[in-house]
Amino acid sequence: MRLILLGTAAGGGFPQWNCACGRCSRSRAGTEAMRRGQDGAAVSVDGENWWLLNASPDLPTQLVATPELWPGPGRRQIPLRGVLLTDAELDHTLGLFSLRECGGLPVHAPAAVLASLDRPTPSAGALGLRPVLDAYGDWRWNEAAEGVASELGQGLTATPVAISEKRPRYRTGVRDAGPSVVAYRLRDRSAGRELLYAPCLSRWPDRLDEAVAAADCAVLDGTFYSGDELGHATGLPGGGGQSGMGHLPVGGEDGTLDRLRCHPGTRRMYTHLNNTNPLVDPASAEFAAVVASGVEVPSDGDRIDL
């Protein structure tokens, strides 16, 4: 199984277009090593048939930068076989609009995510992405139920792990049954290898420890390094709303790094890094500390072979 990290930044990317903080300014003036697109990945067990994990607004650029995902040899032949969504956040779903030219693909997502993307009703905030895309092709919207493995072809399966009920801001106040955020266990049945993709963690359920332990490689939410960095970096009142954004920090007592230390047998790495997170800078002390703990901070375009 091969995973390609198409993007590794949180919503807004790095640099974030409207941010003039020191790090974003250095990113604009610097090299590619200091830039990250919004997070998403592609996975394949045979190198020919690929599934996307989320679809960021940066997807068109990411597809051009990734030869494995180029079309051909037929004029309109593509290697993409479908999309798995972990949640309905804008940074994980708006890229679907940019796939409209392909005539439709299967999309797997939890029921609450499918509802968030559906037609808006007077009572429910919904993005309306599904009915718009349906006008452009034969999109197949499949409910990914917790703990149930979906067959993706070539012996690859995807099993959702329920993470939280955290809903996108546009769906505030709507009640959905079941999780609004999941992780996926991706299993290559013939090779017996497993990958865990969990880019949105507002909490750490016990079942996540089981999933990290069972995985050969785990890619996890590394949005914020500390619990209060957004306020410090931006000077915005109320800490910039970080506490309501639903991302466990990497460091500190409730941090994910301490959780990950319990799983030294699994290859572990962070994605969805916010521009305020010192981990976006390979020269930072925090980057060195995380890497010294045995957890990786990969770059856009990195390939992970399992």
Ligand code: MLT
């Ligand atoms: C999140 O991950 O919390 C969201 O993507 C934030 C956003 O971009 O609105």
Ligand code: MN
């Ligand atoms: Mn996000």
Ligand code: ZN
């Ligand atoms: Zn910034």
